Structure formats: structure tokens, C-alpha cells
Amino acid sequence: xxxxxxxxxxxxxxxxxxxxxxxxxxxxxxxxxxxxxxxxxxxxxxxxxxxxxxxxxxxxxxxxxxxxxxxxxxxxxxxxxxxxxxxxxxxxxxxxxxxxxxxxxxxxxxxxxxxxxxxxxxxxxxxxxxxxxxxxxxxxxxxxxxxxxxxxxxxxxxxxxxxxxxxxxxxxxxxxxxxxxxxxxxxxxxxxxxxxxxxxxxxxxxxxxxxxxxxxxxxx
Amino acid sequence: xxxxxxxxxxxxxxxxxxxxxxxxxxxxxxxxxxxxxxxxxxxxxxxxxxxxxxxxxxxxxxxxxxxxxxxxxxxxxxxxxxxxxxxxxxxxxxxxxxxxxxxxxxxxxxxxxxxxxxxxxxxxxxxxxxxxxxxxxxxxxxxxxxxxxxxxxxxxxxxxxxxxxxxxxxxxxxxxxxxxxxxxxxxxxxxxxxxxxxxxxxxxxxxxxxxxxxxxxxxxxxxxxxxxxxxxxxxxxxxxxxxxxxxxxxxxxxxxxxxxxxxxxxxxxxxxxxxxxxxxxxxxxxxxxxxxxxxxxxxxxxxxxxxxxxxxxxxxxxxxxxxxxxxxxxxxxxxxxxxxxxxxxxxxxxxxxxxxxxxxxxxxxxxxxxxxxxxxxxxxxxxxxxxxxxxxxxxxxxxxxxxxxxxxxxxxxxxxxxxxxxxxxxxxxxxxxxx
Numbered sequence: 001x002x003x004x005x006x007x008x009x010x011x012x013x014x015x016x017x018x019x020x021x022x023x024x025x026x027x028x029x030x031x032x033x034x035x036x037x038x039x040x041x042x043x044x045x046x047x048x049x050x051x052x053x054x055x056x057x058x059x060x061x062x063x064x065x066x067x068x069x070x071x072x073x074x075x076x077x078x079x080x081x082x083x084x085x086x087x088x089x090x091x092x093x094x095x096x097x098x099x100x101x102x103x104x105x106x107x108x109x110x111x112x113x114x115x116x117x118x119x120x121x122x123x124x125x126x127x128x129x130x131x132x133x134x135x136x137x138x139x140x141x142x143x144x145x146x147x148x149x150x151x152x153x154x155x156x157x158x159x160x161x162x163x164x165x166x167x168x169x170x171x172x173x174x175x176x177x178x179x180x181x182x183x184x185x186x187x188x189x190x191x192x193x194x195x196x197x198x199x200x201x202x203x204x205x206x207x208x209x210x211x212x213x214x215x216x217x218x219x220x
Numbered sequence: 221x222x223x224x225x226x227x228x229x230x231x232x233x234x235x236x237x238x239x240x241x242x243x244x245x246x247x248x249x250x251x252x253x254x255x256x257x258x259x260x261x262x263x264x265x266x267x268x269x270x271x272x273x274x275x276x277x278x279x280x281x282x283x284x285x286x287x288x289x290x291x292x293x294x295x296x297x298x299x300x301x302x303x304x305x306x307x308x309x310x311x312x313x314x315x316x317x318x319x320x321x322x323x324x325x326x327x328x329x330x331x332x333x334x335x336x337x338x339x340x341x342x343x344x345x346x347x348x349x350x351x352x353x354x355x356x357x358x359x360x361x362x363x364x365x366x367x368x369x370x371x372x373x374x375x376x377x378x379x380x381x382x383x384x385x386x387x388x389x390x391x392x393x394x395x396x397x398x399x400x401x402x403x404x405x406x407x408x409x410x411x412x413x414x415x416x417x418x419x420x421x422x423x424x425x426x427x428x429x430x431x432x433x434x435x436x437x438x439x440x441x442x443x444x445x446x447x448x449x450x451x452x453x454x455x456x457x458x459x460x461x462x463x464x465x466x467x468x469x470x471x472x473x474x475x476x477x478x479x480x481x482x483x484x485x486x487x488x489x490x491x492x493x494x495x496x497x498x499x500x501x502x503x504x505x506x507x508x509x510x511x512x513x514x515x516x517x518x519x520x521x522x523x524x525x526x527x528x529x530x531x532x533x534x535x536x537x538x539x540x541x542x543x544x545x546x547x548x549x550x551x552x553x554x555x556x557x558x559x560x561x562x563x564x565x566x567x568x569x570x571x572x573x574x575x576x577x578x579x580x581x582x583x584x585x586x587x588x589x590x591x592x593x594x595x596x597x598x599x600x601x602x603x604x605x606x607x608x609x610x611x612x613x614x615x616x617x618x619x620x621x622x623x624x625x626x627x628x629x630x631x632x633x634x635x636x637x638x639x640x641x642x643x644x645x646x647x648x649x650x651x652x653x654x655x
Binding site: 051052053054056057058059060061063064094095098099100101102113116117118119121122123147148149150151152153154156160163164165193194 | 301302303305306309310335341343345378380381382385386399401418463467468499533537541546557559
């Protein structure tokens, strides 16, 4: 899967939709005999399929699980999901390309989504995004993206680092954020949403104080 | 002011069943199970609670549209909260997941539903984990599963994580996504109440709406309807963000003045700044200005003022931000999130962004404003869902209300642009077909 090539002004380059080999049959459901699926991935996908009246409903959780194993929805990942779910790669790629969190190209292991929507941009998200991009540099371990509203405008400007919400951030926090991820430490623990104990908005303008022991607001 | 949803919100450990029950949780469920489903439905209808997700349709009415009788019916909780400026459901699910679960069980009992799903956006990892744990607790305590509280009623509940698509908050796109497809909206009718998930009758409600259900049962529908004002009953969570001193979630009774929310609760814009414009109901709502601050915050008043209450999220923009920037951020969001199924939305959002970028780079003329305004008019009402309208309405209102500023911006950008002014005279005359 590569992106559709485009001219500078945005229209598609002719030939982008021509199939490589028109005589070749479309790919069917991957053959279980030749497709190796890691046992725990298979178990997870089958677990998801069992929850729904229609097995196809498990497509999103299954692709997400395969992405956790492979780093992105690679042809291998797609084939493995297709093999377990009895779906064609075409169906799964169609689904994967639709959703922002499913990657159809190789990306860095650590995802850093910086929200650049209205509320965050009003409070300096564009500068924050620039600072995070600069701090990550060309480190291939990072997948820094400007993301649409992440639903945490109360801690704007904010970012989601491997699924952990942190904010409010300043451009100065960018280096610490990247260093924390590199070192495998919890990211900016004093700015994590999970550690906020109160809904009281005053907490935004005060320090949150030391992070509570355990996992804060998370399930016990 | 009456607080229902946020009464115990800061109680440590409220996300566990133990603390939730200590604070009176699941007593409404016990009471509802003593009543006949029709009686529960009647209470919901008497409360006149309007959907908290954006469209504002009465929940009791929606539930009553479901066909009666024994068949596979589904309940979907719409937790795909992606409207820019909205973060109330996140707070509810993180702090009080059992309130939502209890509300869903009661709603399912009222409508005779046996399977339920919570479609939560994929970005809410923490909240989905908390919900997963809470659902497991509810199963263990016998609130979910077979023979709930010793009755004949059965309900299963699955937390389904999305993967990042704003459009999946649209009810029919949510159903497609939940069926494992691309999240494209469906043609309506048939409405989900008749033909929804897996072609079965489906009730879809927002997190906040469902979380209010236990309170309606506890206090009685008629009593709940006394809160708020006529046609906008009850309390509402309001997310205030943007240029305010204390952004956050507040529970209000509908009908209080918008100024009280923006200045009183959220602290107003920073020192020395004034409100330039504000979105009263998420980024999809047409903007209002400083002159509208004294409007009552309820469904009808805002609709009369040409905007909408939407999901109840106020984004305040102060006078330090150019309106063109706000328009551009808004339009870019909808361009990115358009699913591409309907042409007016797919192309309209794209061209609006291009025209706004042209304004910013000094390549536009005031005529472009008229073209842009007409593009917005072409989108509204011409698509399967309202995503395109959701861009067209705020952008259209910005052009209408801030036209002088747009024009000044166009002129200033043209002055900065080295190609502004007289068009350069070509060194050699261009003759068609000469080469």
C-alpha cells in the first residue's frame, strides 16, 4: 500500500489506479495452510469475533491487534487477520485505509498525536506541534502526527503519547516528552490526564501535585 | 444549582462498583426492574430529555419508535465523542462508568433490548480500559448477563473501540463501523429504530443521555422535567474550552445565561481580552458574537438565534485570533474527516480549505468570499449526513458576521504578497500554439 501519487496542485497522477497485472486473479481469503499466524494474535482475534453476532464486526479490534504485533497494517498483518477472520485482504485494506489510527505504511513504534484542532490551536498547539516534530527529529522510532480533536480541550494544548493523554503542554515540554518516551519512563507524569483527581477546572490552572501512587484514576 | 451527573464526580474510586453502590448506584435499576417496561418508557417520555449528542431529539420518543415484541433489538451507546470542543463524555466514562452502564441496562429493559454495545473512540484508551473493567464488574455482580436481578431479562454488553474517524459519531456511520465496515453514513429512511445494526431495530443514544436515565428513574420523569426550561428539560454538561481562564466541564441547568457559563463558570477570556466569537455547540454550530452572550443557554433560544446547542460545548475565541485562522482550522478538520461518499461534502470541504489558504497567501480577492459563501450554501442539505453542513454552517456564519475582517485580511495579505498589485507584463507576447 502506497499513497496515491499526486501532482503539486493536488490532482492524481494518471495511472495511479491501474492494476499491476490485469490477468492476475484478485486475492482470495488467505490460505490457512500457508499463512502463519502467531498463536496469541489468533487467540485475541478469535476472542473478538466471539463477542459479535457477525464475525466481521471484529475487523477493527482485529486490525488494531495485528498492528500492535507488526507495528503497522503490513501485508503480513492483513493476511494474518484475513486468514483468521476468513476475509479477503481487499476488504481489510478498505477498512484499514479509512481509519486514522490504522497505519497503512510503516511508521515509528511510538505514536505522538498532537491535537491541532480549534481549541488547542487557540492555546498554541501549532507551536507545540512544531516543537515536538523538532524534538523527535528524524528518529525512526517516532510517529509524530498533527491529529484532529482528541477530546481533551480542557487540557489544551495536549498530546496523546502512545495513548496516554498529557497536557496542558508548552513547547518547552516537547524535549522532555520525547526523552521520557526514549527512556521508557512514564510520559510527563505530572501532566497526565489519568492523574487528575478532580473534575474541577481550577485544577487546570494549578499544579496537579505529585502523581498518586498506583495508576491514578485508572481501574484498580 | 442541581447537580445530577456530577454530584459525586470527584469521589475517589467512583469508577469502581463498590463506591458507586455506596453512593446509591444501581438503586434506580432495582426500582426500574420493579416497574413494567412500558412504565419505564413512560417515565423517560415524561422527562422530555432531549438527546445530548448533538441533534437534540427526545430520547423517550426515540425509544418508543422501536417495534414491540420479541426480536433481536440492539442498543448502541455513542461514545465516539469527536466533536471539536467536546469532552464531557470522556469525563463521565473515566469517572463514573457505572452510571452509564446502569442507564444502558434501564434503557434496554424499557425497550426490550437484549444486546448492547458501547462504541468508544479509539483514542480514549484509558476510558475504554475503565469501561472494560466496569462492564466486567457489572457482569460479576449480576447486573449484566442472563436473568438480571432474578428477572427474565437478559442483556449483553460489549465495549467496541473505534479507530479514529469523526464520521463514526454519526449514527448510521457508527452502525456501519460497528459491523466492521468503513464508516460511511447510510441513506435514511429506514431509520435505525426500524433497521439499524445487523438490520435489526436499534436504539442509539449519547453517553450523557444514557447516564441521565438512572437519575430520571430515581426522581421520576415529571420531576426531572421541572429542571431547566420548557422544551429543554434537565441538567446538561457543558464543555467550555478555547480562550477562557478555566476550561473544563460544568453541569448546568438548561436555560441559564450564556454569559454566566463563559464568564461565571469558565472565568471568561484572559485579562484584557474580549470575546470575539463563540461556538455554542461544538465546532459545527454557527458562531455567535459578543452581542449574543446574554442568550439563555437552551435548545430553542440558540436555534432562534441562528445557531444550535449541539453537543453543549462552548469554544470561546478572543480578539487576539484572526477569524481567518479559526475558519481555516475548522475547515481543515472537516476536510480531513469527510468520508468522501457525497460529492458536495467531499469537494466542498476541500475547496473551502483551498480558498481559505489562498486568502492567507494573498492570492484571493473579495469576490472569493462570495464564491466561498455560495459553496457553503451548495453543501447544506445535499448530503446523506450532516458532516458537510457542519462545516458549511460555521464557515457561512463567519463570512456573514466578520466580512469586513475577511476583506481586510485579503487586502493585507495581498500587500505582503510579492505578486500583488499590477500583474507582471510578460517579456514576450504569448501566442497560443507558437511552440
